[in-house]
């Protein structure tokens with residue numbers, strides 16, 4: 001648990017839903033399934049998951065974590081199809097210096113996906129969301145992290161629901177509102193789920209910040225290692241809308257402040273060409289979805305009201321001039 005300073009305060013999971021377009025759910029998987037899946041993924045990630053690279057000002061950087069993509073739409077025995085589908089589900093993958101690993105989902109992973117699906121359905125009975133992809137991230141220790149970002153939307157389309165499942169060590173998952181840099185930091189112990197609702201990729205960024213190893217809640221099986229799976233629903237019909245940027249690589253679709261744009265991908269071995277343009281079709285699709293979707297949570301969903309979440313507006317950087325944004329309940 002983070003120490004509370006003047007600019008931090010603990011909020012319940014319930015309150016979080018009013019602060020950010022997100023929900024935290026505890027113990028979503030049956031505990032045996034969570035343990036078995038963790039053990040399986042600890043092994044598989046060691047063998048098969050890889051770091052990716054990206055280039056900034058001519059310098060190649062490796063992601064400080066390893067990742068893999070699981071395509072849940074594939075049945076066992078469709079291994080060969082994995083390669084072919086990689087382009088669609090993982091745009092830009094061909095461009096990666098070390099392409100992202102594509103793995104076959106096990107029965108345990110599929111069971112977890114069904115639990116996640118049911119949890120989303122309980123909150124949003126009207127939603128047609130169902131997970132078809134799971135992106136795995138492995139964080140070996142406190143140096144492994146992912147910086148502030150919103151997710152690439154090429155294969156998901158505008159306003160996606162993205163659901164993160166945490167297994168293993170307890171790391172902090174942070175959300176930052178782009179308009180004023182308000183930050184909500186959520187400790188994510190083993191078998192915790194965060195649902196990022198459809199506003200999240202438009203108005204907020206997320207990160208798993210670096211942490212001192214001593215501040216990480218170790219897990220009896222995984223120690224300092226945290227494995228996350230982020231479940232997503234691909235929209236294959238969007239494949240034909242992909243556009244190349246000036247340097248000939250697939251551009252990435254992103255949103256900031258509700259504006260949709262295409263930009264040169266930072267991933268890969270070549271420098272960015274600076275390509276950037278508005279994306280009118282995605283803007284129109286976001287508007288259409290906005291009118292269809294209502295942001296409401298059903299109160300009967302089981303969650304622990306007493307689980308404290310620490311809300312920070314300055315990321316705990318005491319002593320440094322923090323950019324305080326106010327989140328009002």
Ligand SMILES: O=C(O)CCC(=O)C(=O)O
Pocket residue numbers: 135137146151164173206207208228230
């Ligand atoms: O590990 C996490 O919880 C977040 C991972 C993430 O942001 C991503 O895969 O895009």
Ligand SMILES: [Fe+2]
Pocket residue numbers: 149150151206
């Ligand atoms: Fe992300």
